[in-house]
Amino acid sequence: MFTRQSNPTPGFIPLLAALVLALGSGSSSARSAATKHSLLPALSMGCGDYVSCGFPSAVNTGVLKGTTLKPMSGGADGINITQDGTVIDGADITGWINVSANNVTIRNSRISTTGYWGIMLAEGYSGLKVLNCTIVGVVGQGADNGGEDYGIANYGGPDVEIAYNDISEFAHNFAGSNGYVHDNYMHDMQAFIYGTGTDYAHLEDVYDGGNDTRPLILRHNTFLDQVTGDRGETAAVYATDDFGPLSNVTIDNNWMAGGAYALYAGSRTGNSTNIHVTNNYFSTVYFANSGFYGPLGAYDPQGSGNVFSTNVFADGPNAGQLITP
Template sequence: MRASLLAALVLGATATVVGSASAHPEPEAVAEPVAVATPSSAAILKDDLDLVDARRAEAWHASRSEARSLLELRSHKRTSTATATPAPTTTPTATPTPAPTATATATATPAPTATATPTPVATSTATQPVSAPVVAASSTGFPNASTTGVPAGVTLTPSGSITISQDGTVIDGLQITGTVTVNANNVTVRRTLIKNTGSIPVRVNGKAFVMEDSEIDGQGGGNPAVAYSNYTLRRVNIHDVAEGPRISGGNVTIEASYIHNLLQVGSNHTDAVQSTGGSNIVLRGNTIQVNNPQTSTYGNAGFQYGEENSQIRNCTVDGNLFDGGNYTINGGGGGTTGAACTFLNNQFQRDFRYGPRGNLGPNTVWDSASNVWFDTKVSLG
């Protein structure tokens, strides 16, 4: 009975060990205690149980070690996989996002806005039917369209013909379509464009009339452009008239002005400036061109003077640029020979028919040294 009980215990222990750790199947070793004489069955049973527990522990440690290795392997794989994940870091793809920086678009937007803002120049549109054009400066050093007439940028107010009867009146910044008649003294017209529609664009019946920084467009009429005495023209642009300013009675100064592009009307003797009598006459620092390159006409004279109406005294023609005419300077108007006029520091271009001067009377003073050709600066003699 003892033997069979021992065998059953050994068999149970062996089966347990085999199930938990197949790597250590040694059932024969358990049989050795059978040959050993033991004092009691309880001691033998205890020894056998201890052996079984030892082998179970050994098997448990083996299986736990194996499980730990498996976990470490899995953990290693996960780590490497996780490491691989950051590697493809598509973060660089995010870099293109700032590239389209919409900031550039924002910069472009304010630019056009600034351009639109200056449009408040609508103020001038409200009162600006016409504004004076910008013209290139003269290459001759003498007056031209850039230095005479209405200054660039001045706003002009439309007007019809005007008659001035109040002394001391000042007319400024008009565009007059028609004529101006002055029946008062000390009247000033400045920065004004006159588009002539009559026979005389400006007729002066008063005294001490001044026109400055203005323009007279004869529009094919105007004979003369300004009449007849007691006036000063300063930086005035006169063109497209049949006759320039006429002097009869004296007290006339024309300075820093531009008289040009005169028109031949019928059999008229076209003169840029003509005097038929008077005293205190001054032509200073002007460009006076009686010839018209557009119509290929010479005109009659740049300055025609004679004593048809009265004596000419105290007359000075100084520092002008002249061109055109049959004779550019023509004295002896009306067959008279007594006009007293002094010419000095003038320059002459060569677009005349006969010569730069002719018919000068005995009272004319001609300074040979200072009256010269424009192109060579050589004396006319």
């Protein structure tokens, strides 16, 4: 779990993760637009990057080609959705979306935000689906000292689906401890000073702080964190026990690169269970070891139900080499 302020004020940061860092279904047209899940055979990939390897990219995520978007403004307080079953489709949204309702679908739309987030699902609500959207934080104009904290923030759940989206220019492209996150392209993290302090916000494509037994599934995504350490690099995926035990997390068949470590997947102190890390590809496009220090920052091999299997370097001199915790 992670905490937030209901009505953030300028200079206040709703996310606490950086302070503890130690160094259902969419429309048929939306689903057909992206590549199917395809498990690339380890050790014999035969391709050189996430695009040629069939992972999500700018060409197969985001707003569907040929869509004519209709302008929609969020106004000073953003767009507030309070009606169950609301559908937003084909909108060009300037602002951010606050969802306080069940079974809301936002699809095939572009969201350009200067708030703390692009889309936020409030606590106590479920069933949000975000499909084939392009979600962008406007660099230098966000509510958090010029930056935007979350592309999508899930305070609710559990039956949340985030799929086929192109999300960029946030400190955290997705923040939440449950849901089904698949076939997304998350990239180009935005570096900015954290609140009223002097340090840069720590950056992750995915942040899960634990304290939630509901499952989080990350499957067939591209996660890229290009930022260097002096500007807040953290991880492509950061899942740890910051706020309580980490459990029931599946990280399967993703392409990831960057961060201090590319992946944090549990606890160093045995405070994680049922963490499955399988069939992932760690790229060296930013750093020789995938992350600056290496591919894996935290994982407990002894945790009950934990599995770490068939994770490999995707490229570089060790392409195809198995990674072990």
